[in-house]
Amino acid sequence: MHLLYNFGMGKVIVDIGTGDGRFVYAGAKTHPENLYIGIDPILKQAEKYKSKANKERLKNLKFIRASVENLPDEVSGVADKVFVNFPWGSLLAGVAKGEKNLAKNISGVLKKGGRLYITFGYSSTSEPGETKRLELSNLSEDELHDEIIPAFKKAKLKLNKVVTLGKSEIFEMESSWAKKLTFGRERKIYRLEFTKL
Numbered sequence: 637m638h639l640l641y642n643f644g645m646g647k648v649i650v651d652i653g654t655g656d657g658r659f660v661y662a663g664a665k666t667h668p669e670n671l672y673i674g675i676d677p678i679l680k681q682a683e684k685y686k687s688k689a690n691k692e693r694l695k696n697l698k699f700i701r702a703s704v705e706n707l708p709d710e711v712s713g714v715a716d717k718v719f720v721n722f723p724w725g726s727l728l729a730g731v732a733k734g735e736k737n738l739a740k741n742i743s744g745v746l747k748k749g750g751r752l753y754i755t756f757g758y759s760s761t762s763e764p765g766e767t768k769r770l771e772l773s774n775l776s777e778d779e780l781h782d783e784i785i786p787a788f789k790k791a792k793l794k795l796n797k798v799v800t801l802g803k804s805e806i807f808e809m810e811s812s813w814a815k816k817l818t819f820g821r822e823r824k825i826y827r828l829e830f831t832k833l
């Protein structure tokens with residue numbers, strides 16, 4: 637059955653790389669008029685919030701097991717908003733290296749006029765093993781504007797703004813990883829906002 641079958645007139649919000657699902661669970665509880673979809677290749681870590689959603693009978697929350705490289709047709713062009721919050725692993729590598737296919741796949745989930753929010757940052761000091769494994773160079777504003785943003789612009793996305801988030805703004809996000817970051821070492825966390833053309 638299609639995800640939008642018999643769904644009301646609210647917005648569709650998709651979280652790619654949803655992790656434990658806290659972000660979409662919190663959104664679904666706060667805004668029952670909207671449909672929230674969490675996508676991740678490993679949904680085992682989302683069991684806690686899936687279970688809570690089932691117990692609370694949240695009908696506006698769906699989880700899909702899929703990678704950004706192989707997104708299902710049912711999410712093509714459905715989203716009013718797409719979030720990529722604190723990506724990790726191959727998703728982080730794809731964002732940080734400005735991979736064109738990844739940008740195209742993420743853009744493909746959005747409706748025309750929909751918004752994309754990418755919140756990310758990494759530190760070779762705090763995550764030396766992961767940054768080395770993914771072959772990530774130190775993240776800078778030059779890299780953002782020279783490598784990352786152009787890839788998303790080529791995927792029919794217009795840049796609205798780039799914001800550097802402080803610890804208080806990060807803490808307010810409904811993300812388990814965001815909460816941990818506020819107690820860790822200082823690092824730059826960027827939020828990129830785009831509109832689908």
